[in-house]
Amino acid sequence: MLYMDLVTPGGVWNPIVFIVFLAIVGFISYLIYQLGEEDVSPAQGSKPFLSGNPEISKEAHRMSGSNLYWGLLESMEKYYKLMKKMHSGLINDYIFWFLLVIVALFLILIGGSKI
Amino acid sequence: MSASVPTNYPIFAIIIPLIAGFAAPIIGVFGSKIRNIYVTVVLGIQLILTGLVLNTVLSEGIISYAIGHGVPVPSGLEVPVRVVFEVDAIGAFFGLFAILSIFLASIYSFSYLEGKGNLTGFYTLVLVMAAGSIGFAYTGDLFNLFVFLEVTSISAVGLVAYPKRDGLSAEAAFKFLVISVLGGLVYLFGVGILYGQYDVLSIAAVAERMQFGIADKLALISIFSALAMKLGSVPMHMWVPDAYGESPAPVSMMMVVISQLSLYGLVRISFSLYGLNLDGTTLGWIIVVLGLLTMFVGVTMALIQKKLKRLMAYCAISQIGYILLGVGAGLIALKTGAIAEYGLKAIEGGLFHMVNDVIYMGLLFLTAGALIYKTKERSLNELGGLAREMPVTVIAFIVGAGAISGIPPFNGFASKFLIYESVYKINPFLTAVAMLVSVMTLAIFVKVFQSAFLGPEITEYKGVGEVPTKMKISMVILSVLIILFGLFPNLIVNEFVEPAAMALVDQAKYIGGML
Numbered sequence: 001m002l003y004m005d006l007v008t009p010g011g012v013w014n015p016i017v018f019i020v021f022l023a024i025v026g027f028i029s030y031l032i033y034q035l036g037e038e039d040v041s042p043a044q045g046s047k048p049f050l051s052g053n054p055e056i057s058k059e060a061h062r063m064s065g066s067n068l069y070w071g072l073l074e075s076m077e078k079y080y081k082l083m084k085k086m087h088s089g090l091i092n093d094y095i096f097w098f099l100l101v102i103v104a105l106f107l108i109l110i111g112g113s114k115i
Numbered sequence: 116m117s118a119s120v121p122t123n124y125p126i127f128a129i130i131i132p133l134i135a136g137f138a139a140p141i142i143g144v145f146g147s148k149i150r151n152i153y154v155t156v157v158l159g160i161q162l163i164l165t166g167l168v169l170n171t172v173l174s175e176g177i178i179s180y181a182i183g184h185g186v187p188v189p190s191g192l193e194v195p196v197r198v199v200f201e202v203d204a205i206g207a208f209f210g211l212f213a214i215l216s217i218f219l220a221s222i223y224s225f226s227y228l229e230g231k232g233n234l235t236g237f238y239t240l241v242l243v244m245a246a247g248s249i250g251f252a253y254t255g256d257l258f259n260l261f262v263f264l265e266v267t268s269i270s271a272v273g274l275v276a277y278p279k280r281d282g283l284s285a286e287a288a289f290k291f292l293v294i295s296v297l298g299g300l301v302y303l304f305g306v307g308i309l310y311g312q313y314d315v316l317s318i319a320a321v322a323e324r325m326q327f328g329i330a331d332k333l334a335l336i337s338i339f340s341a342l343a344m345k346l347g348s349v350p351m352h353m354w355v356p357d358a359y360g361e362s363p364a365p366v367s368m369m370m371v372v373i374s375q376l377s378l379y380g381l382v383r384i385s386f387s388l389y390g391l392n393l394d395g396t397t398l399g400w401i402i403v404v405l406g407l408l409t410m411f412v413g414v415t416m417a418l419i420q421k422k423l424k425r426l427m428a429y430c431a432i433s434q435i436g437y438i439l440l441g442v443g444a445g446l447i448a449l450k451t452g453a454i455a456e457y458g459l460k461a462i463e464g465g466l467f468h469m470v471n472d473v474i475y476m477g478l479l480f481l482t483a484g485a486l487i488y489k490t491k492e493r494s495l496n497e498l499g500g501l502a503r504e505m506p507v508t509v510i511a512f513i514v515g516a517g518a519i520s521g522i523p524p525f526n527g528f529a530s531k532f533l534i535y536e537s538v539y540k541i542n543p544f545l546t547a548v549a550m551l552v553s554v555m556t557l558a559i560f561v562k563v564f565q566s567a568f569l570g571p572e573i574t575e576y577k578g579v580g581e582v583p584t585k586m587k588i589s590m591v592i593l594s595v596l597i598i599l600f601g602l603f604p605n606l607i608v609n610e611f612v613e614p615a616a617m618a619l620v621d622q623a624k625y626i627g628g629m630l
Binding site for chain 1: 289290293294297298301329332333335336337339340343344350351353354356357397398401412415416418419421456457460494495496497498499500523524528529532533536537539540558561562563565566570571573601602603604605608
């Protein structure tokens with residue numbers, strides 16, 4: 001097994017050991033699953049209670065991509081405001097950033113004594 | 116092991132697709148089926164040739180190859196007009212994966228672009244791009260590097276503009292054209308400075324004569340900034356979401372190769388041209404800071420995208436940051452004797468990630484293309500419930516998403532593991548940022564998976580079914596490569612990545628191989 005090790009100066013990675021570990025965890029999980037009651041089916045569940053409102057159709061109930069991570073994005077509002085301003089889509093701005101990097105490199109590499 | 120091995124494989128790997136590209140319009144007259152077979156055969160031959168080049172380099176050493184001769188000038192002297200190739204392990208290694216990627220993207224495009232007008236021009240550009248990519252990877256000459264960079268860029272502009280979809284692709288192509296031309300000119304300015312200084316253009320010859328004065332530093336700034344922009348490093352990355360996002364999926368996959376070529380060029384210039392003269396610390400930290408910015412800005416911008424391919428384009432930017440981080444940290448550590456071993460591993464991690472990125476980013480763009488192909492919809496908000504309809508695509512997506520997020524046992528984990536472990540020794544903060552970006556990448560792909568594949572079926576997508584076989588073949592091959600590279604990373608690292616990293620850091624051997 002050791003010949004499959006990916007060795008770094010700080011550690012070792014062996015994917016086969018990982019897969020064997022996953023298989024063991026999966027098997028134990030399956031055994032626990034088998035301990036569950038057999039006679040309960042989803043069909044026996046009651047309808048969801050939505051504060052007395054009628055249940056909307058499943059298709060209308062879809063969660064789209066924009067709905068996810070709303071809280072995280074709200075908390076980063078200021079960052080995104082800046083980023084959106086930076087990503088204007090204007091080719092002039094693309095070139096501005098390019099020139100800015102050239103100037104920064106000039107100051108660091110020519111201004112500095114060593115590279 | 117000889118220092119220099121004469122073989123004709125490199126030139127054939129460039130000439131065959133180049134001539135075949137210009138002959139494609141004639142073959143196109145015989146119909147699309149014949150043309151598609153022709154393109155497959157040409158790229159297949161090129162793939163075999165690049166494999167043979169890699170095999171030769173690994174077994175026998177650097178391949179040096181020059182075509183051309185001296186041209187008499189009025190003063191009585193002869194000016195050498197020639198094209199010089201110097202193929203070492205890193206050039207050969209990267210060339211093979213560049214062509215593999217273009218080959219699979221072409222097979223995918225046979226179905227993806229079917230019925231979208233006359234595609235002969237499209238495949239002409241693909242073959243020219245394949246020739247240019249190999250020329251770029253194999254050349255040992257600064258000016259020819261520029262020529263092949265322009266060949267790939269011009270063909271890429273044409274490919275991005277090809278769909279003619281409501282002007283967006285044309286706009287993206289125009290932006291890429293402006294950026295490419297500007298980048299190319301700034302690169303050429305740097306080459307001009309070096310040529311004025313040393314009267315030679317061969318990378319090895321310039322490296323040998325390098326005095327590292329102000330002019331050489333100016334040349335480094337020009338060449339470095341031009342290549343950094345063309346590879347999509349933050350804050351010069353804005354063209355990437357436009358070009359990747361608005362082009363057809365197989366072209367997006369090829370664009371990943373184009374960005375990686377510039378990254379390869381940047382690495383080549385930093386190590387093979389300036390290597391011995393560099394203290395390494397300042398330039399290394401510049402690359403590391405660019406890498407951190409690229410990772411973080413890329414992933415956070417991906418988080419707010421609603422268009423599937425723009426989201427993936429930002430993720431592609433973010434992944435380039437990992438490679439910059441590995442290479443930059445390697446440059447710093449190599450010059451610090453005590454942790455030089457970590458430096459070599461960081462470079463190995465960066466190079467391994469370069470190849471892995473070509474594979475999994477390519478796969479993710481192809482799965483995005485499969486969704487667009489079937490639904491004609493690009494917005495994540497309008498997709499949903501497609502896992503039942505597209506089982507092969509969903510499995511390929513899970514494999515690609517796992518790889519880009521660095522989940523074991525996929526290939527992305529193996530290369531990120533090398534980067535994390537090595538970079539930690541230089542500064543633990545770097546590893547922390549890299550791991551945070553991986554977590555955010557996973558969050559992004561969970562969002563894509565949930566939005567596109569899970570949830571109740573949408574009426575208009577009922578019965579859309581799976582994509583055609585040719586598209587599935589490309590996705591399956593890339594998925595298998597991801598799994599194999601993830602399961603046997605030691606083989607890839609020991610057999611290919613380590614020799615490539617050694618070729619990169621051993622500047623004296625590179626110079627000796629050519630002169």
